[in-house]
Amino acid sequence: MRELTYSQAAVEAVAEEMRRDPKIFYMTTDAIAPLLKEFGPERMRATPIAEAAMTGMAIGAAGCGWRPIVDWRQVTFCFVAMDQIVNQAAKIHYMFGGQATFPILYRAAVGGGTQLAAQHSQSPHSMFMNVAGLKMFLPSTPYDLKGLIKTAIRDNNPVISFESNRLMALKGPVPEEDYTIPFGRADIKRTGSDVTIVALAWLVHESLAAAEELAREGISVEVVDPRTLVPLDAATIRSSVQKTGRLVIADEGGPTAGFSAEIAALATEDAATFASLKAPVKRVCALQVPIPYSPVLESHVFPDRNRIIAGVHEVLRGRGTARAA
The missing domain is CATH 3.40.50.970 (Thiamin diphosphate (ThDP)-binding fold, Pyr/PP domains)
Structure with missing residues (x-):
């Protein structure tokens, strides 16, 4: 193709x-x-x-x-x-x-x-x-x-x-033939059993890279890309979290009243999903600051695969294959 x-x-x-x-x-x-x-x-x-x-x-x-x-x-x-x-x-x-x-x-x-x-x-x-x-x-x-x-x-x-x-x-x-993607349908970019990562845009790719590294430690990561924000595919996200029991959310936006807070609410306000959680929800977001021009400072502000890996280790703390974050 x-x-x-x-x-x-x-x-x-x-x-x-x-x-x-x-x-x-x-x-x-x-x-x-x-x-x-x-x-x-x-x-x-x-x-x-x-x-x-x-x-x-x-x-x-x-x-x-x-x-x-x-x-x-x-x-x-x-x-x-x-x-x-x-x-x-x-x-x-x-x-x-x-x-x-x-x-x-x-x-x-x-x-x-x-x-x-x-x-x-x-x-x-x-x-x-x-x-x-x-x-x-x-x-x-x-x-x-x-x-x-x-x-x-x-x-x-x-x-x-x-x-x-x-x-x-x-x-x-990208296919040459005509196609559309329905709103409100998330895409599971990688299946896994230990942790769900819900990520947007660039952080989907960083999450996939993190999942590859974590797989070498024996950690199985599922990466969910919501694709559409409104309408949001709550059913797919909740189903994934119910399967894995752990949730990490990766977003380039800040944490305060952000997309990550909405996904955390989806997991905790639903009784079945909440009951399945084995650890607190972890958010991996940009720092709540104006974005610096300096490349070094900008990189410090935004989340990346290393911070995602640390977040996964945090929700897996106490599990035998997880090392300390």
Whole structure:
């Protein structure tokens, strides 16, 4: 099977959907050359640096029967459009009594690892998970990103595609034939029996690397990639934790009121899952600080495979094959 990078898979997904549906158009501050060449300036619109305007324009266009895509580039650029996102896009279908649909895809790059400093290295996905009316995903592979973008474009609700800065150049197999990935369906990237790791985006790959090292110690790790944040596949996560009895959560976001806290709650508020736990839940997150520009300091702030391994050792403490963290 051919391989595409994470970023190429996203552009291919958009191009295929734009060919399929002439009502789709794209807005971003930096025109995407292949889309501009194929679809022209009417459908691939290079906008001024006015994220609030184009975020709001998409809502009006969607209500008039179009299917807009808005690319904020870095997620932090959308913060100037929070009223349009939170008070309008997320609520407008409900406030219209369901009489109109608002199919919008918002795209945003998130996470660190590229030395973009405090403003452009954030992972604020949990902020948006708290807003009713938005769907969202944060995938770890080119295959998953393409399939979820295609699903999002066909959805009749506002959707946010969070895309990892660290993974843009990552290559992976992507089929040439048309496919979509349903929202709300996690993917078990590796099966195991001793510990469940629930991880997002780049940390899925770090978790898989950690699992390989831990296997040499006789520790069997299951790695679960939720893929979509809203809706979230609680059943798959709980089933995995009930099997292994231990849970480690890896997220580039900070721990306070974050994605990791939501996954911990899934495991502890369900009676059967809670009863299966053999150790406290362990979260492996970024430090709750602004992200430094310095590569050394940035690496210190973000979790990696070594911190994940330490987290696994912590939840396995007391088990015969686990060494001290």
